[in-house]
Amino acid sequence: MSRVRIGAVGAGWWATSNHFPLLANREDVELVGVCGLGPGLGDVRDKFGFGLATESVDELLDSGLDAVVITTPHDLHFDVATRALERGLHVLCEKPMTLRADEAWSLAESVERAGTHFLVPYGWNYKPFTVEAKRILDAGLVGDIQFALCHMASPTRGLFGGDPTHMLERWDSDTKPELSTWADPKHGGGYAHGQVSHSSALFFWLTGMRAATVAGRVANAGSAVDLFDAAVIRFDNGALGSLSGAATLADGDKYQVDLRIFGTEGVLMIDVERERVSLSRYDGENINVDIPASEGEYECLVPPVRFVELITGASTQNNSTVDVAARSVELIEGLLRSSAADGAEVRVHD
Structure with a gap:
């Protein structure tokens, strides 16, 4: 895999201040698309070099991704992560991963079925x-x-x-x-x-x-x-x-x-x-x-990079x-x- 094709669901404060700058500067990453709400989404797309800006989660997840970064409000994590895993995508999901225990362990079962990497970025x-x-x-x-x-x-x-x-x-x-x-x-x-x-x-x-x-x-x-x-x-x-x-x-x-x-x-x-x-x-x-x-x-500089390294095989160590x-x-x-x-x-x- 020469470049990891990554999409992002959520384009708010934490994503634009931490994850997107790190990923945009990596030669082994292609930022395929960003999903969010509001008139500023196009500016986020242009600033970080995403190819697509959309308000549709499904459109983003079906755009030929290898992985997705989820930084939505907490109560939306479970739904987006589940849909991504059903498509066989690697997932970086912000904390708290979910708000309910049954949803958390459901994601654990989905990860096992998908056989993909799942990382929660605890710095x-x-x-x-x-x-x-x-x-x-x-x-x-x-x-x-x-x-x-x-x-x-x-x-x-x-x-x-x-x-x-x-x-x-x-x-x-x-x-x-x-x-x-x-x-x-x-x-x-x-x-x-x-x-x-x-x-x-x-x-x-x-x-x-x-x-x-x-x-x-x-x-x-x-x-x-x-x-x-x-x-x-x-x-x-x-x-x-x-x-x-x-x-x-x-x-x-x-x-x-x-x-x-x-x-x-x-x-x-x-x-x-x-x-x-x-x-x-x-x-x-x-x-x-x-x-x-x-x-x-x-600081949370290592987890997004480690996520990419897990996907490319450059690392096998997932601490979260x-x-x-x-x-x-x-x-x-x-x-x-x-x-x-x-x-x-x-x-x-x-």
Whole structure:
């Protein structure tokens, strides 16, 4: 395959600020078409060199593609991804992959049937220091996991609270985030879907674990969607865990993602804010990973490139597969169900 023929469904803020510039600069990619709504779609087509601009998903998917990039509002991901997989296309689908667990696992089954690559672009899953943390865990240096903490906080109260303008300085984009995507509960807005999807998917990729039950609460603090999340989790292996999320860091503060994994052989700590990966074993061995300054800052440069490399065969390493994303989706759905049930413990899966 000399060039990967890629189409895009969704042409908003994140697609035009991150994915399209990366893909347009690759010689092994042909941008066949873009599907979206609004009078600016033609400008997007011309700016990034797409051959086609259309408001019809089917027209795009039937235009001779190898792969599709999906950056629609959250509640549309499942339908578009399913239609793409039915056509045998490779899929990059933004997070949260879906809003419901049954849809997430349906996509996993569709991927298996299609035999194609499916990647959800979680940026932290591709950082060199998290890859090293994964190596430590896979080597058994923590032992059997007995307890885990998974925390995330970010300067996004404007985004989820209704005013996203402060976010634009982080990205080179002429478009603004759609409030209906991030701050409207009907479309899957809120901190759990929008941000805890990152931290939980990083945790599930690193550990390979799966949540069995969750008891949690969310708080809106005057917003239409959740700004704060807290939960107690029981995992399939019997381990206990805690999860938390907060949208109200001050503008300009560094993102917090803090994972602490306690096992029978030692403790692994992963902290993106202070750029730390450290292992403290009960036999006295200690490992501290050397991490360059600012390496913990969030960016999503590797996942779109890795998607292309998976298709061409230049790489075989997918750190954010459909099943990793599905385990995140089912946990978040369980958290929101539990909160709606006054914090009662609910099963995450059968």
